[in-house]
Structure formats: structure tokens, C-alpha cells
Amino acid sequence: MSDIQQFNLNKIFIAIPLIVIFFANIFITQLRGLSFIGEIAMIAGVTSLIAILIGHRSDIAILSNSENRALLNLAESIKGIALIILFLIPFLFFLYFLGIKIEYLLIAILSCVFAINDSVSSFYIRNGNFYFYSFFKSMPSLILLISAYFINSPEMSWIISYLISLIILSFLTFNLLKDSNLKFNFFSIANYLITKIVPTITALICATGTVFWLFIITSKTGSESAGIWSNVYRIFSLPLIFLTATYLPLVLLKLGDLKKTTKKINHMNKFSIIYISLSCAIVFFAFIAGPEIFIKFTGSDVRLSVSLLITMIMFAIFKNFLGYHQSFFQTLQLDFVLLIILILEIIAAGIIYFWIEANELQIIVNYIFSITGICAFILLIFLIGLSVKYYLFNPKDSIELK
Numbered sequence: 001m002s003d004i005q006q007f008n009l010n011k012i013f014i015a016i017p018l019i020v021i022f023f024a025n026i027f028i029t030q031l032r033g034l035s036f037i038g039e040i041a042m043i044a045g046v047t048s049l050i051a052i053l054i055g056h057r058s059d060i061a062i063l064s065n066s067e068n069r070a071l072l073n074l075a076e077s078i079k080g081i082a083l084i085i086l087f088l089i090p091f092l093f094f095l096y097f098l099g100i101k102i103e104y105l106l107i108a109i110l111s112c113v114f115a116i117n118d119s120v121s122s123f124y125i126r127n128g129n130f131y132f133y134s135f136f137k138s139m140p141s142l143i144l145l146i147s148a149y150f151i152n153s154p155e156m157s158w159i160i161s162y163l164i165s166l167i168i169l170s171f172l173t174f175n176l177l178k179d180s181n182l183k184f185n186f187f188s189i190a191n192y193l194i195t196k197i198v199p200t201i202t203a204l205i206c207a208t209g210t211v212f213w214l215f216i217i218t219s220k221t222g223s224e225s226a227g228i229w230s231n232v233y234r235i236f237s238l239p240l241i242f243l244t245a246t247y248l249p250l251v252l253l254k255l256g257d258l259k260k261t262t263k264k265i266n267h268m269n270k271f272s273i274i275y276i277s278l279s280c281a282i283v284f285f286a287f288i289a290g291p292e293i294f295i296k297f298t299g300s301d302v303r304l305s306v307s308l309l310i311t312m313i314m315f316a317i318f319k320n321f322l323g324y325h326q327s328f329f330q331t332l333q334l335d336f337v338l339l340i341i342l343i344l345e346i347i348a349a350g351i352i353y354f355w356i357e358a359n360e361l362q363i364i365v366n367y368i369f370s371i372t373g374i375c376a377f378i379l380l381i382f383l384i385g386l387s388v389k390y391y392l393f394n395p396k397d398s399i400e401l402k
Helices: 009-014 016-032 034-055 058-064 067-097 102-109 112-126 130-150 154-177 186-194 197-221 223-236 238-256 261-298 306-332 335-355 361-393
Strands: none
Touching: 009 016, 009 130, 016 034, 016 130, 016 223, 016 238, 016 261, 034 067, 034 102, 034 112, 034 130, 034 154, 034 197, 034 223, 058 067, 058 112, 067 102, 067 112, 067 154, 067 186, 102 154, 112 130, 112 154, 130 154, 197 223, 197 306, 197 335, 197 361, 223 238, 223 261, 223 306, 223 361, 238 261, 238 306, 261 306, 261 361, 306 335, 306 361, 335 361
């Protein structure tokens, strides 16, 4: 039975959080406007960076390891998150005395919701409990939507929604782990975290690129442009996000049961072919009716040019292409390759921010599209070389990962 045939009705629940997040974003945009959702997008981006640091990409380890280690991996993840938060709190107090607004510090500490949520959700996928996965991943967005309805402040809406989520999530996680070994040994946890340094840095830099691009757009063209950027990304990359949110975890589960490098590369290539085919279809439909789709979903009177829209969509395609390979490369122990490519992207983003004086959205987006496209092309060349190496020299899957 193929991977797609194994995608049975229960696994549809993997897609529910994606649908909830998408429509929550649309409803908030229609309720509060593009500037409000632009600020929310910026908060979410910064929060995701801190969450990656706190969560140390343990979610990928939970998914890609064998099922009998899932609970142990989750316990290690939660203890690692707790240790990082213990070190983070004094640093946040220090920032408070330096005059940083309390709202920003609360947003930073509530990033642990993302980290815990990702680990627990991955545990439920690993054990085939897609109903609980759907609940955990959908909960923060639903509460955020309710908060935004009553509170006309992006920062306070975010803080209240994720504070409520943290309370619920902490209770459910404690109940899940109450029978496991949660003995806290500083040195064993520290050693565990050291093994996650490279994947964490790689994921952090990947997310930093996305947030930095959003920051550049906000600082040079305003919050409304950031809202446009955020909505285009969410609306038109929805099929790609749907693919990576539903099919990718299943591929990672499969990789967790494989020992041969060539078989893992084969699964990676199959996924990439599906991804590229779907990307071509998105660009085609956006070219035909993209501006109308944007107006329909956002309720905005902003009519985007086809060239601006296509350029933004191509960025989303390239960025998602780079992003999902972080998961694959972690299972292949090749994180450093993607890390080098992403560092080049960050350096180029810094050059644009400090040296480019343009303040028009189209010009800024053209720069972003070009740089991200070059990075995606470099990665594609490496993937082709990797595939050729293993298919030609190890056709019978004779190479095993250490």
C-alpha cells in the first residue's frame, strides 16, 4: 500500500488545525483590518523564533523516532523546555529593568506554548491519536480569534489567548506525563540539549529569514503592507501548507521506521515532486484570478497587481521548499547543509535592510523573491547531487545511517 493510500479518514484530522488557523486569520483580517493582522503576523513571527529556541526541534525527533520511544522523547522534550525557560526568565527580568515593555516580555515567555504544543502534538501523531493532535494545534488560534473579537489590541489579544492556552496545555501535558519518569537531572538534560544544537540553529535561522523579511516590509512600507504580505502568504500557500501539515508528518513517521539512506531520500524526492507540481498549479490559478481571490478572502478594497501577487506567491513556494527540507535533513543528519544556505539568505536580507533605500512594496518583494529563489535553487542542486550519489553508487540501499 502506498503512502497516499495509507492516508485514511482518521488522518484528515491532521488538516483541521490548518483550516482553523486559516479562517481565524481571515476573520481577524475582516474584523480588525490589514494593519491589525500585520502586527499579529509580526508577533507570531517573533514568537515562533523564541519557540524554536525553547522547543529545540524535539518535535521532529518525536516524529522520526520509533513509536516505543515516543513517550520517552516527549518527557525529554518537556524537561528540556523547562530547563531553557529557567534560564530565560532571569534574562527577561534583566530586559524589564532595562525598560523593555512588559507586554513584549509576556509575549516572549508565552512562546513556550508553541514549543510544548509542537512536542505534544507530535507525540499524538506518532501514536496515531489524530483527534487529540487536532485539538492541541487548533486551540490557540481559536482562543486568539475570540480575544481579537473583544480586544482591539494585537499585543493584548495575543497575550490573553496564549495565557489561557498555556493553562490548558500545562494541565493536559502534566496528565499525559504523570506516569512517566520526570526526574529532573540537570546534567542529563543539558547533554540532551547539546545534541539538538545544530537542528535548533538551522530551524531558528530558517524562521529568522521569514521574520526578517516581514520586518523589512513593515519597517520600509508599513503595517498594512505587512498585512497584505501575510494574507497573500496564508491564502495562496494554503494548499502547500496543507500538504506539508498533513502528508509530511506521515512521511516523517515512515522515515522513523527506515534505516537505509537511499529509501529515505526516495521518500523525500517523492514528496518534492508532489510539492513542485502543486506549486505550478497555484501559480497558474493565481495568474488567472489571484487579485479577485485576495479581495474575496480579506474583504479589503486593495487590488494587487498580478506581477506583485505572483512574486509574493513564488517567495512562499521557495520559502516553504526550504522550510520542509529542514525536517528531512534532520533525519538524514545533514542539517549543516541547509544551515549554510540559510545563513547566506540572512546575510543577503541584512544587506537589503541596511543598504537598499526603496520603500515600495513591489521593489522590496522583488529583492526578497530573488534571494530566496537563489537559495532554493542551490538546495535543489544539492538534492539532485545527493540523489545521484546514492542511486548510482548504492542502488540496493546498502548504506545505513549511523
